[in-house]
Amino acid sequence: MSSVLYDAQGPRAKRRNVLFTVLFAIVLAAVLWWVYQNLDEKGQLAWDKWKMFFTGTEAWTTYILPGLKNTVIAAALAMVIALPLGAVLGIARLSDHAWVRGPVTVVVEFFRAIPVLILMIFAVALYSKYTDINSDDRPLYAVVTGLVLYNASVLAEIVRAGILSLPKGQTEAAQAIGLRKTQTMTSVLLPQAVTAMLPAIVSQLVVIVKDTALGGAVLTFPDLLSSANTMSSYYGANTIASFTVVAVIYIVINFSLTSFASWLERRMRRSKRSTGAVLGVDKVADLNAAEVGDSFGAEAGGGRTSDS
Structure with missing residues (x-):
């Protein structure tokens, strides 16, 4: 199914995306394991620290x-x-x-x-x-x-x-x-x-919120x-x-x-x-009673007189 932004993926593109996803997950897991191992070796994950x-x-x-x-x-x-x-x-x-x-x-x-x-x-x-x-x-x-x-x-x-x-x-x-x-x-x-x-x-x-930390780091x-x-x-x-x-x-x-x-x-x-929101005549009159409201009243009255 096509979109305005891109065409639908074919079989090869889908396989390639799955492969990239799996490789990225493996690399991410390896990095996390390396971080965990280093922290554990230095005692930073010991219960006494937490x-x-x-x-x-x-x-x-x-x-x-x-x-x-x-x-x-x-x-x-x-x-x-x-x-x-x-x-x-x-x-x-x-x-x-x-x-x-x-x-x-x-x-x-x-x-x-x-x-x-x-x-x-x-x-x-x-x-x-x-x-x-x-x-x-x-x-x-x-x-x-x-x-x-x-x-x-x-x-x-x-x-x-x-x-x-x-x-x-x-x-x-x-x-x-x-x-x-x-x-x-x-x-x-x-x-x-x-x-x-x-x-x-x-x-x-x-x-x-985050920039308040600058005061703590530099200004005591x-x-x-x-x-x-x-x-x-x-x-x-x-x-x-x-x-x-x-x-x-x-x-x-x-x-x-x-x-x-x-x-x-x-x-x-x-x-x-x-x-x-659409403003009615009464709302306009509330916003500008002195100018807009009076002018609308005068125009409305004149229109009724001419129609009659």
Whole structure:
């Protein structure tokens, strides 16, 4: 059976694909066995290296949970600030006014081009020199600042691309019924663009969660990654066990975030089968009662008089 993208495979192609699949599985199994053998020979799989995670609570209450708490706080603050800021910057890049569009473009491109770690380091230096923020709180402020500046710029491009991906007829239809540009953006374009932008936005939120680890690695921010380093030293250099547990926690957090976003996207797509809801005259009047509602009322009254 043929497809738009490719032709159906013949007998030789099917045999070749099965052969490649079997060879890949054999190579993968050999690599996994080699890794297992090396870890076992070095004692990294011994029960003494792992028992603190399963037989007691000290490792969790002293190291993992406090580090996880700081990671969640930094990521949540960065998300809450970066999402609306990115939306504002993305919309501003679409402005008809060059004095708005130009500076915003420079800001977005500047912060999008700088590695987030450099932004964090600069933020630490600025907070240290020009503010009286406590040295214990300074790493958190620096991590959040770097994440916000970088990810807000990336989210701005996602918002701009999502809005530009909509058919021009949406904007023209909104203008035809008398909506102002702000009303068109907030009531017509953004609600439709959110569904298309959601996968990219969630991917960026996952990046925010992972990039908090940069603060732990460089800025002494007591996040989940830095807790793994401390925990590994305390329990006798069980590096593999500590970082494996931390990696699993990161996977669970990011997978939960992605799963929730996928569920939300499916729900949003089911709730609106078309490209957007059709606005009636009463809805338009609610959006712009002073201008649109009055004009529609006057036109409707004039039409009835002429018909009669």
